[in-house]
C-alpha cells in the first residue's frame with residue numbers, strides 16, 4: 001500500500017471511531033461532529049450519512065427581539081422539560097459575535113446551570129450560520145441531535161429580520177417572546193412577526209405595562225386560525241413565574257398538531273425547506289467552480305445582467321455546472 005492509501009485508511013478509522021463514540025453518546029464526539037459539520041470540514045457529508053436517527057424530537061422555535069429574554073426563558077424551559085424526563089438539545093444563534101466569543105458568553109452564562117447535565121446540550125452559533133435564510137447547518141444539527149437521541153430541540157433565533165419568519169419553516173411550535181418594554185410589540189407588528197407564533201409569552205411581566213400588553217394581544221389573537229387560537233401567557237424568566245403554564249401551552253399545541261394531523265404538514269414543511277437549502281448549497285458549490293469563467297466574462301466588460309443572461313446561454317458552462325461531481 002502506498003502512503004496515500006495508508007493515509008486514507010487511517011482517516012477512515014478515525015472517522016469510524018468518531019461515529020462509534022457518538023453512538024455511545026459520547027459528548028466529546030457530539031461536539032466534534034457538530035464542529036466538523038458546521039465548518040464544512042472534509043468528510044462532513046460522510047459523517048452525516050453515517051448518523052442513525054434514533055429519536056423524532058419535537059422542535060420548538062423561540063424568537064423575539066434582542067434582549068427580550070429568549071435565552072433566559074429557554075433556560076427555564078430546559079429545567080421544565082428535564083423534569084419531565086425529556087432530553088433537550090438547544091441551538092442558539094448569536095447576534096453579535098463572530099466565531100470568537102463575545103455575546104456567546106451571554107448564552108453560556110444564562111444557561112450554565114445545565115452544562116453538567118448529560119440530558120442537555122447547548123450549542124451557540126454565530127448569526128452568520130443562519131445567514132439570510134436558513135442555513136443547511138441548522139438541519140444538519142437537527143439530524144445530529146436526532147442521532148444522539150434528544151427528544152426536544154429548542155432553537156433560539158437571532159430575533160431580527162429574516163430569522164424570525166424563517167423559524168416558521170423549521171419549528172413545530174413557534175414561541176414569540178415580547179416584553180412590556182417600550183415599543184417591542186409595535187416593532188413586531190410592523191415587521192409582520194405577529195403572524196408567525198403559535199404562542200406568545202410576555203416576559204419580564206413583573207415590570208409595569210404587562211397587563212395592557214396582555215389585553216392588546218388577546219384582542220389581536222381573538223379568533224382561532226385552523227382551529228388554533230394563539231395563546232398569550234405572562235411570564236417572568238427572572239422570577240421563574242408562568243413557566244409551567246407556558247410548558248402546558250406548548251404541550252397543548254403539540255397535541256393540537258397531532259390530533260389535527262397538522263404535525264405531518266409541519267414535518268413536510270421542514271423537509272421541503274431542508275431540501276431547498278441543501279439544493280442551494282449544492283448549486284452554489286457547482287457555481288463556484290465557474291469562478292474563472294466568470295472572471296473572464298467580467299474582463300470582457302458590459303452590463304452585469306446581460307453577462308448573467310449570456311452566462312446561462314453558454315452550453316459548455318451549463319454542461320459543466322450540471323456535471324455529476
Ligand SMILES: Nc1nc2c(ncn2[C@@H]2O[C@H](COP(=O)(O)OP(=O)(O)OP(=O)(O)O)[C@@H](O)[C@H]2O)c(=O)[nH]1
Pocket residue numbers: 064065066067068069070071072073095103106110158159203204205206207235236237238239
Ligand atoms: N426584569 C427582567 N429581566 C429579565 C427577564 N428575563 C430576562 N431578563 C434580562 O434581560 C436581559 C436579556 O436576557 P436574555 O435572556 O439574554 O435575552 P435574549 O433575548 O436571549 O437576548 P439576545 O440573545 O442577546 O437577543 C438579561 O439581562 C436578563 O437577565 C425577566 O423576566 N425580567
Ligand SMILES: [Mg+2]
Pocket residue numbers: 070071072107156
Ligand atoms: Mg440569547
